[in-house]
Amino acid sequence: MKIDYSNQVVLVTGATRGIGKQIADDFAGLGAKLILTGTNKDQVKILNETSEKTEKGKRKFYCVDFTNAESTEGFIEELKRYEKIDVCVNNAGINKIDYIAEVKTTDWDDVMSVNLRAPFMVIRVVSGIMKRNAYGRIINIASILGVISKEKRSAYSTSKFGIMGMTVAVSNELAKHNVLVNSVSPGFVLTDLTRSILSEKEIEDLATQIPAQRLAGPVDISNVVLFLASSFNTYITGQNIIADGGFVNV
Numbered sequence: 736m737k738i739d740y741s742n743q744v745v746l747v748t749g750a751t752r753g754i755g756k757q758i759a760d761d762f763a764g765l766g767a768k769l770i771l772t773g774t775n776k777d778q779v780k781i782l783n784e785t786s787e788k789t790e791k792g793k794r795k796f797y798c799v800d801f802t803n804a805e806s807t808e809g810f811i812e813e814l815k816r817y818e819k820i821d822v823c824v825n826n827a828g829i830n831k832i833d834y835i836a837e838v839k840t841t842d843w844d845d846v847m848s849v850n851l852r853a854p855f856m857v858i859r860v861v862s863g864i865m866k867r868n869a870y871g872r873i874i875n876i877a878s879i880l881g882v883i884s885k886e887k888r889s890a891y892s893t894s895k896f897g898i899m900g901m902t903v904a905v906s907n908e909l910a911k912h913n914v915l916v917n918s919v920s921p922g923f924v925l926t927d928l929t930r931s932i933l934s935e936k937e938i939e940d941l942a943t944q945i946p947a948q949r950l951a952g953p954v955d956i957s958n959v960v961l962f963l964a965s966s967f968n969t970y971i972t973g974q975n976i977i978a979d980g981g982f983v984n985v
């Protein structure tokens with residue numbers, strides 16, 4: 736079995752760092768052309784210039800901030816120009832933690848905008864392109880905090896439970912068009928997002944509570960995405976695949 740993405744166009748949101756960058760790198764290594772996003776204009780410019788020089792512009796980065804409705808609209812207009820998008824990975828995500836009584840409305844809105852509204856806007860346009868081509872694979876990056884939860888995670892968990900609902904609903908509509916829609920729920924992954932929320936000590940303690948005895952690396956998540964997005968996935972749709980080293984079963 737050899738997964739091959741040559742001649743495929745793959746969209747990954749939030750591909751500058753962490754899980755999204757790993758997913759983008761792995762798709763690129765398997766031949767895909769990439770549509771990617773980041774929020775920093777200068778970084779996006781440099782990433783596009785580097786890709787132009789080293790791989791004939793195989794990766795096209797757009798600058799988009801999903802907390803900003805105008806910026807999101809602009810990106811959606813760009814997506815409408817594509818005739819072919821074979822794979823869409825809604826990965827960009829943020830977390831804001833606080834007790835429910837303290838959650839700021841602006842933080843709540845930002846989490847919903849990035850984690851839920853943006854995937855909806857992206858899927859709305861991408862599903863039309865995929866239906867026209869009678870082929871597509873959509874993967875939403877959810878979280879184990881969309882399956883279980885803990886204190887201070889009301890906004891994040893609401894958004895992740897929501898993206899799973901969207902995954903199931905949309906999968907029902909699109910399966911007849913050969914467009915399969917699934918979500919992947921990482922456990923704890925060593926990225927900037929995790930390091931911004933947990934101290935080194937908390938990370939060490941956490942590792943001992945995971946049956947695999949370690950946090951995930953981005954590649955542990957990318958491996959699942961690459962399979963679900965491939966033509967080897969012919970019949971899985973509307974599912975949530977948990978990649979957490981066994982954590983939710985303890």
Ligand SMILES: NC(=O)c1ccc[n+]([C@@H]2O[C@H](COP(=O)([O-])OP(=O)(O)OC[C@H]3O[C@@H](n4cnc5c(N)ncnc54)[C@H](OP(=O)(O)O)[C@@H]3O)[C@@H](O)[C@H]2O)c1
Pocket residue numbers: 748749750751752753754755772773774775799800801802825826827828829849876877878879920921922923924925926927928929
């Ligand atoms: N890390 C974990 O343990 C974990 C666990 C479960 C689920 N997840 C999920 O996995 C996904 C990726 O997480 P990660 O840990 O790789 O995060 P990360 O390292 O913080 O990277 C987040 C990515 O999203 C982009 N992004 C951030 N704010 C954005 C905004 N306002 N608009 C558009 N894009 C934005 C970032 O772009 P810039 O670099 O330009 O800021 C970056 O590319 C998220 O959906 C997250 O909820 C992560």
